[in-house]
Amino acid sequence: MKEIESAREVLSLTRDTRCRAKSSGFVPTMGYLHAGHGKLIETARDENHLVVVSIYVNPAQFGPNEDLDRYPRDLEHDREMCLTAGVDALFVPSDETMYPGGYLNQTVWVDPGTLASQLCGAARPGHFRGVATVVAKLFNLAQPDRAYFGQKDAQQAIIVRKMTEDLAMPVEIRVVDTVREPDGLALSSRNVYLSSEERHEATALYRALQLARAEFESGKHEVEYLVDTARHCVKRGAPNGKVEYVSLVDLKTLQPIHGQVNGESLLALAVHFGRTRLIDNVTLTS
Ligand code: AMP
Numbered sequence: 001m002k003e004i005e006s007a008r009e010v011l012s013l014t015r016d017t018r019c020r021a022k023s024s025g026f027v028p029t030m031g032y033l034h035a036g037h038g039k040l041i042e043t044a045r046d047e048n049h050l051v052v053v054s055i056y057v058n059p060a061q062f063g064p065n066e067d068l069d070r071y072p073r074d075l076e077h078d079r080e081m082c083l084t085a086g087v088d089a090l091f092v093p094s095d096e097t098m099y100p101g102g103y104l105n106q107t108v109w110v111d112p113g114t115l116a117s118q119l120c121g122a123a124r125p126g127h128f129r130g131v132a133t134v135v136a137k138l139f140n141l142a143q144p145d146r147a148y149f150g151q152k153d154a155q156q157a158i159i160v161r162k163m164t165e166d167l168a169m170p171v172e173i174r175v176v177d178t179v180r181e182p183d184g185l186a187l188s189s190r191n192v193y194l195s196s197e198e199r200h201e202a203t204a205l206y207r208a209l210q211l212a213r214a215e216f217e218s219g220k221h222e223v224e225y226l227v228d229t230a231r232h233c234v235k236r237g238a239p240n241g242k243v244e245y246v247s248l249v250d251l252k253t254l255q256p257i258h259g260q261v262n263g264e265s266l267l268a269l270a271v272h273f274g275r276t277r278l279i280d281n282v283t284l285t286s
Pocket of ligand 1: 028029030031035036037039040148149150151152153176177178179180186187188189
């Protein structure tokens, strides 16, 4: 496995792959890898000749009061996991490589428009602009044929896919199902911050989504009812959690649905346990 830090090196690898008409799959991450990332890597491995994983904690997607400084890191563990998973190249760029002159000097940004107005974007202004911009840069450097994203961060995957369509980027976006703990909690690098009590309560997130989905499947399609059902389930099961949002939105536009669910929709939620913010979602199709 190659380990690459500079833009020049990653470009020469991707150009060489292109020249040899080999397909490349790209998995962008912020590191502290777990089995969720592992599933993305495994899918990329199955579908491409070359697999590149990037690890970069992107300062531009963290708000001033968020956890950029305490975001968990363990490059040694990540390196080992990538090696075992058959990754060809691990791209670990410096801030200078990604934002020459510092990200505060970045002038041109990718604006995700109304796709960022709801769900996580509502409480994290600028977050998805930072995500879309860094993903665009990484795509320019890694020049992948396919890029792999997790359904856990559904809004991110939808924004990235729309970015590639609207900006004519020749990258196929593949979305991989959420990997969960046996008790349903979605794997997340941030789960390490949870106390054992919070960890126990955090199982209420997926239980709430499943309960609402079961109600939906039994014929209850009223948005208000489904959102309330999920919200109450979280409140009951996670008294130490603070609900940021429980929302039902259209799966394409990510705008709120009113009245009845009709077509493909996303039921998503975000809950804070102290300074730790967890998200999860399910899709509902009528
Ligand atoms: P992160 O390192 O948290 O930025 O995540 C990198 C990629 O892994 C993103 O596309 C995430 O959606 C994806 N990912 C994170 N957690 C999971 C999970 N539990 N299951 C599947 N994919 C995940």
